[in-house]
Amino acid sequence: MIRWEAVIGLEIHVQLATQSKIFSAASTAFGAEPNTQACAVDLGLPGVLPVLNLEAVRMAVMFGLAIDATIAQHSVFARKNYFYPDLPKGYQISQYELPIVEHGRLEITLDDGVQKVIGITRAHLEEDAGKSLHEEFDEFTGVDLNRAGTPLIEVVSEPDMRSAKEAILYMKKIHSIVRYLGISDGNMQEGSFRCDANVSIRPAGDAGYGTRTEIKNLNSFRFVERAIDFEIGRQTAVLEDGGEIAQETRLYDDVTGETRSMRSKEEANDYRYFPDPDLLPVVIPQDMVEAIRGQLPELPSEKATRFCTQYGLDAHDAETLATSRELAEYFEHTARHTDAKAKLVVNWITGELSAALNQDHIEITESPVSSTMLAGLLNRIEDGTISGKIAKDVFRSMWTGEGDADTIIESRGLRQITDDSEIERLVDQVLQDNPEQVEQFRSGKDKVFGFFVGRVMKLSQGKANPKQVNGLLRKKLK
Amino acid sequence: MENLSVSQLAAGLDHGEFSSVELTRHFLHRMQAHGELNAFITEMDESAIVQARRADQLIKEKKHGPLTGIPLAHKDIFCMDGTRTSCGSRMLDQFVAPYDATVVQKLGQAGCVVLGKTNMDEFAMGSSNENSYFGPVKNPWNPGHVPGGSSGGSAAAVAARLVPLATGTDTGGSIRQPAALCGITGLKPTYGRVSRYGMIAYASSLDQAGPLAKSAQDCAYLLQAMAGFDSRDSTSMDEPVPAYTQALDQPLQGRVIGIPDEYFGAGLKPEVQDIMAQAIDWAEGQGCIIQPIRLPNTELAIPAYYVIATAECSSNLSRFDGIRFGHRCKAPKDLHDLYRRSRSEGFGTEVKRRIMIGTYALSAGYYDAYYLKAQQIRRLISTDFSKAFETVDFILGPTAPEPAFRIGEKTDDPVTMYLSDIYTISVNLAGLPAISVPCGMHEGLPVGMQLIGNYLTEDRLLNFAHQYQLATDWHRQCPPGFAQGSVDE
Numbered sequence: 001m002i003r004w005e006a007v008i009g010l011e012i013h014v015q016l017a018t019q020s021k022i023f024s025a026a027s028t029a030f031g032a033e034p035n036t037q038a039c040a041v042d043l044g045l046p047g048v049l050p051v052l053n054l055e056a057v058r059m060a061v062m063f064g065l066a067i068d069a070t071i072a073q074h075s076v077f078a079r080k081n082y083f084y085p086d087l088p089k090g091y092q093i094s095q096y097e098l099p100i101v102e103h104g105r106l107e108i109t110l111d112d113g114v115q116k117v118i119g120i121t122r123a124h125l126e127e128d129a130g131k132s133l134h135e136e137f138d139e140f141t142g143v144d145l146n147r148a149g150t151p152l153i154e155v156v157s158e159p160d161m162r163s164a165k166e167a168i169l170y171m172k173k174i175h176s177i178v179r180y181l182g183i184s185d186g187n188m189q190e191g192s193f194r195c196d197a198n199v200s201i202r203p204a205g206d207a208g209y210g211t212r213t214e215i216k217n218l219n220s221f222r223f224v225e226r227a228i229d230f231e232i233g234r235q236t237a238v239l240e241d242g243g244e245i246a247q248e249t250r251l252y253d254d255v256t257g258e259t260r261s262m263r264s265k266e267e268a269n270d271y272r273y274f275p276d277p278d279l280l281p282v283v284i285p286q287d288m289v290e291a292i293r294g295q296l297p298e299l300p301s302e303k304a305t306r307f308c309t310q311y312g313l314d315a316h317d318a319e320t321l322a323t324s325r326e327l328a329e330y331f332e333h334t335a336r337h338t339d340a341k342a343k344l345v346v347n348w349i350t351g352e353l354s355a356a357l358n359q360d361h362i363e364i365t366e367s368p369v370s371s372t373m374l375a376g377l378l379n380r381i382e383d384g385t386i387s388g389k390i391a392k393d394v395f396r397s398m399w400t401g402e403g404d405a406d407t408i409i410e411s412r413g414l415r416q417i418t419d420d421s422e423i424e425r426l427v428d429q430v431l432q433d434n435p436e437q438v439e440q441f442r443s444g445k446d447k448v449f450g451f452f453v454g455r456v457m458k459l460s461q462g463k464a465n466p467k468q469v470n471g472l473l474r475k476k477l478k
Numbered sequence: 479m480e481n482l483s484v485s486q487l488a489a490g491l492d493h494g495e496f497s498s499v500e501l502t503r504h505f506l507h508r509m510q511a512h513g514e515l516n517a518f519i520t521e522m523d524e525s526a527i528v529q530a531r532r533a534d535q536l537i538k539e540k541k542h543g544p545l546t547g548i549p550l551a552h553k554d555i556f557c558m559d560g561t562r563t564s565c566g567s568r569m570l571d572q573f574v575a576p577y578d579a580t581v582v583q584k585l586g587q588a589g590c591v592v593l594g595k596t597n598m599d600e601f602a603m604g605s606s607n608e609n610s611y612f613g614p615v616k617n618p619w620n621p622g623h624v625p626g627g628s629s630g631g632s633a634a635a636v637a638a639r640l641v642p643l644a645t646g647t648d649t650g651g652s653i654r655q656p657a658a659l660c661g662i663t664g665l666k667p668t669y670g671r672v673s674r675y676g677m678i679a680y681a682s683s684l685d686q687a688g689p690l691a692k693s694a695q696d697c698a699y700l701l702q703a704m705a706g707f708d709s710r711d712s713t714s715m716d717e718p719v720p721a722y723t724q725a726l727d728q729p730l731q732g733r734v735i736g737i738p739d740e741y742f743g744a745g746l747k748p749e750v751q752d753i754m755a756q757a758i759d760w761a762e763g764q765g766c767i768i769q770p771i772r773l774p775n776t777e778l779a780i781p782a783y784y785v786i787a788t789a790e791c792s793s794n795l796s797r798f799d800g801i802r803f804g805h806r807c808k809a810p811k812d813l814h815d816l817y818r819r820s821r822s823e824g825f826g827t828e829v830k831r832r833i834m835i836g837t838y839a840l841s842a843g844y845y846d847a848y849y850l851k852a853q854q855i856r857r858l859i860s861t862d863f864s865k866a867f868e869t870v871d872f873i874l875g876p877t878a879p880e881p882a883f884r885i886g887e888k889t890d891d892p893v894t895m896y897l898s899d900i901y902t903i904s905v906n907l908a909g910l911p912a913i914s915v916p917c918g919m920h921e922g923l924p925v926g927m928q929l930i931g932n933y934l935t936e937d938r939l940l941n942f943a944h945q946y947q948l949a950t951d952w953h954r955q956c957p958p959g960f961a962q963g964s965v966d967e
Contacts, residue, residue, distance in 0.1 A: 040577055044797040046570065047557045047579055047676040049711050079793050081840070083817055090796020141813075143801065272840035274849060277683035277790055279712050 022151035023050030034144035044088030069104030086130035099124035119158030164228035337375035480639035498547030546589030554595035569824030579676020597631030618957035626656030651902025654914035658877035658926025669909035670715035673708030681787035694943035731765035741875030753918030785852035792836030881923035
């Protein structure tokens, strides 16, 4: 029985967050009425010419620097020729032989904590095509060219991944980097971040490669994982049946969870690439690269390392927080405004806050509980005003908009009871009301202790300081 | 009036001898009276009068420039807002451009009055104007002969005095060759000197717009208004535009003129060669130094051109797919049928031939042997020129190997047709400026000489041509039947 090993490479298309398109002044905003954001250049009218958007170049350089790549001092736009109704010029302006970014690398952390380097062959600039709308028009296909000319970088990895899990880790890391750099919103539903996966399998330990298939247009992490896993299974079955893998392009169907053949190698287009004579070579002087390097924000891995040393977090917590720039900022802002330990801050963010965000399907930037509000709440736990348990109630009230922690604590009288005499009064009452249980405890039934604590807390409406309750109970029951 | 130069017309307008409306009506009348030349695809009499009125107002308010109120025709390759822009093709027969080309915009701002759009070889592919969907243009000197191409409509219209000025484009000789065949002056500027924005692309790395007029001086006025950097064209040059009209009077004493062996070999009609010899003698008489030179890769220019130009055109013309604009076939069965029939019906034979050649040249497995090889040759040709310009100021030779040939004479043999651009094509490959100047007649047909300069020396080319035209009157010859007299000076 042969043990099979998967070989996976990804091509990730990242839509750049420029204001205008890569070769025209039209807006790139998502969701406008069809064809309202397509100017003469985007429509490919006779006579129009492309003019390169320097902001897109700057963003591509930022990305290249973030993945330790070589930035080409001289790169060239080429035309990729093919006919399709949503491709207005009959060619896509892309980069072919001389891309702007080459030879990058990225480290991912596997489940067992091992670091693995994924090579990045290249990242090139190109324009997006429009969209064909097949559903709304009887007998016709609609074409919406709003997206045509939107800047993309296509990030091509080496075939360095060995499982769908690794592919997802790599993809998430790229996703995190582009969002950190602010060069893409990374919105997968809107197609700002999508992926083609090249998958082949080979007997484990072999150095050569099997025949690969390319799965097109995967626009969620989940789909990528499922599609790759399906494809590995399918190829394994074919080979074990004595069959051969056909080199082809396949489509993933998210309803069935399967991939199916789209076109074979023989049907593949000859794109007739050649340098676009309408555009000059892109020349990037070294001082421009250095200037951009100077403006790079702190990247996820650097941030995680700093969180460990500065806040004493463990590697896992630090990486979780550093995954997203917004999450990391939320954490740091909260930590700066509270005396609570960093670990407590992390627990609240990854616990209560994350749960609430997930439940309401909102992003951390839209959280009704701001980092300042969370810090205020943690301060009241830290100074003993409220218990951790009460704090959860206060959090939920903050979430529904009742105000900040102090307001809620005051208006609802949630301040923790710390006055010994008052707690003693409560303890005495509970002991007096439950003589039977007192007898049981004294005859050695230790478990009943919890019962007393519960009763006292209940009587205090949860406000009694649990530590003091414990101490007094122990003293009285001796 | 039709024989007046631009400066004379401007003076007449300025002094109130005639109005722009009168001038415009005069030329519109001539244009309509000489429809037999087929020089125009679209006549624009109504809008022309509106523009002329506006020009008259500006002149009255003394807010005018040297071209305000002067009639002009645009080659139908330039997009003009609200006007049909056909590019000589059935594909764009119904296409109304929604914007102005930079050249159109600049000449509009200069106050020119547009009389119409001129006929041309389809998508500027041709040397005889026989490739137009709108029928061939006739040479005003002899209606049985071609006017040259692809800017044949512009050249014929200027030669027949239907319009004083016309724009053209030149990818392999398309301004200079028709200028020579029609006996007028035409300048192809340095690549990047004039914006290509809004000019329907044939071969992007070779296409360049320029002026056609009776004289070098008129060309200078027109080029002045056309040239300049345009942020909408990445290949346009961000270099200052000199005052072309002020450079015309420099003496030619001491200028070195290179005469390339390769432009005087087999294939050149002996009578044309004799006419060239006279022009060279004249230059020598002006104190120019005549120096034989070599341009050893000249014979490779045509094959290299027909790989590069066709490769680029095969891609440039992909946008004409019947989806968004242009001709769409009736009742397409499916997408493939829509593409196939729209393009088969919309494009003419020569355009299809060049798309096929270019597609082949770029195909996997052939790219290195054709496209890359052609680019190497292109560099060799550029090097030939730059070496020559280390020792000479100008390169002089014939514009075309023979005067205008008969309509239909070369239509069955594309390669013979391609050879009529043998002296002009290498200039485009190198991106240099060159001017064609009328310098003689043979059997009632004009002969032109071509003067090639180094990059951005349009001012010197115009200077040489103007000095020549002060001494000769070939540029004042008017085709019989199109004028009462010769051009007044």
